[in-house]
Amino acid sequence: MSNLTLEDIAKQAGVSRSTVSRVVNDHPNVREEVRKRVKEVIRLTGYQPHAAARTLASQRSWMLGLVLPRSVSSFFADPYFPRLTQGIAQTCNQYNYTLGLFLISTKEDEETIFPRVSRKGLLDGILLQSDQLGDQLTEQVIQSHIPLVIIGRPFYNKDVSYIDVDNINGAFTAVSHLIRLGYQRIATITGVPTRTVSIDRKEGYIKALSERGRNIDESLIVEGDFTEAGGYYAMQKLMPHKPDAVFAASDIMAIGAMRAVREAGLRVPEDIAFVGFDDLPLATLPEPRLTTIRQPVYQFGVKAVEILLDLIENGIEPPRRIIMDTELIIRNSCGASRKK
């Protein structure tokens, strides 16, 4: 491996260190002929600039951090985060940034994470998943004035940049779809109440019913926790109240809930119709294939990085806000094909 420095290249090309630097960084003001000569030397020698030296001198690390709090690390079981990460990683590649991954798995991690991510000279910007109530870390990162994009709608701090999916409208669309199909007792399985994503999807549910003049029946609203098991138990609580349709705030809960329905000897969608949220690939395979709200997860990651780069280039004020649209994917768990 070459342990070449700028100096070495300069010598070999018969120019100064500065000129080589200009060539490496595509600065203008280098004679075309010289540029070519230097590039040739670089190619031949396999020279690579030293990342840390560059960072130290330029005060830019060309590295972004993706921070996923503990609450979501269990979520890693569902493909949402992998997919998001892919979008983010791919976009980092594209803009020539390195991606640092910070997963908070344990209680201890939680305490050491802030110094890690805020370490001077490490990250140019941070992507932080955060829609939890009372998230310490988010506070700290905001205070630190590192360019930051929050993934998900944060609980407080209205003056921070964030990107979210239009959960309210997505849920609204899902429930409206069920109403349109003529269901009368539409229930919902919500997520944990400490996350904005749960709150927003529940709000969309309520809004859809209210706008059609339906009453909100509290016994048809049951709390889940975004897991399969959570959906299963929620459904067991729900069944005595005889819903004819269920809007589950996530596909994985819908899957659990449908399992409960099946075990109770009922059928989907004939006895109880379902709409989920997320559009997990695996929800489309077994019958009944799940009608759901699709989120543009990958694009979400792309956009998140682009906003962060914007923040880095042009300053963090004013905060940027992006809400991305969702899409209703009609399959057959909602009974649409049957009722038609």
Next chain:
Amino acid sequence: MSNLTLEDIAKQAGVSRSTVSRVVNDHPNVREEVRKRVKEVIRLTGYQPHAAARTLASQRSWMLGLVLPRSVSSFFADPYFPRLTQGIAQTCNQYNYTLGLFLISTKEDEETIFPRVSRKGLLDGILLQSDQLGDQLTEQVIQSHIPLVIIGRPFYNKDVSYIDVDNINGAFTAVSHLIRLGYQRIATITGVPTRTVSIDRKEGYIKALSERGRNIDESLIVEGDFTEAGGYYAMQKLMPHKPDAVFAASDIMAIGAMRAVREAGLRVPEDIAFVGFDDLPLATLPEPRLTTIRQPVYQFGVKAVEILLDLIENGIEPPRRIIMDTELIIRNSCGASRKK
């Protein structure tokens, strides 16, 4: 945030830059009283050493890279890689390393990845998933002499450190289990033949049959591709040959295959028994719950990082090799409970 340097802290504590550096890095040879005083100043000011400066001076970046090639980025749909990543990330945290994530998603990424990961002064070591035939990148990274641990058994280059699961033995155990249960026509759905994981699992299958004096019936060996759909189609090819049991080289293929069986009006395990490989959480929920070979995925990640750190500390020679054991998890897709 504080733009303090060592110098500033030194001044405030009334000592020299060197002494502060010693305190920060827990060097011995600092009077206890002085150490305490300096630490107090650091605490009060919130001083953090500049990562790049430290890297430049010490030639250590305290950063590891995890590189996942294209072939696996689609795999991100199954929880294997997320789980592995979690183990790796967690272990990096523990040893105070930063984790850089390099996902190769596109053809272009493939070409730009090597300069990215081999950039001087960026990574202290690399974890590279690689069990593909003809992997350019692996070659290049090996040549570069950066400390490297390959995840999976590499195709060539026997003189490189790697860590793998005992695929041969895992498959052997799975198939032996089916033999023990009395099945006569045991088929297998393999993975793509260009990966060592597929080769090894197939070898285990063959070995188990051979050791019991069974003939290998080529019509009972069908190639899949580690996807649900691949399992489904493989099973369709297999059914005309009337297998009474199938060892699928991955759970996700087993799931696809069982779907094909179900659609053909047959039952699992009564008509065809199944054993998978991986122990995906989602394979344990719907009936029949999949009997499978469990891999210690998380521990795998932990171990991979530990080996890499060993390489960094103590040199890359001789290559380290770790093969981790698997475990047979008996559920009911294999008919064990029925047959007793």
Next chain:
DNA sequence: CCGGATATTGGAAGCGCTCCCAATATCTAT
């Protein structure tokens, strides 16, 4: 062909840290 504008180049001063080495302070056994 000349003066001033413009394009190109080199030199030097850092960026903030580590680490070697020399200097000083402190200790030990006589």
Next chain:
DNA sequence: ATAGATATTGGGAGCGCTTCCAATATCCGG
């Protein structure tokens, strides 16, 4: 009390790059 050993401290020379600034080369119109 003293020489010699040992513990502690400070100074300085980089690590390899960027970037400002001054110096030089090149160009233009009149």
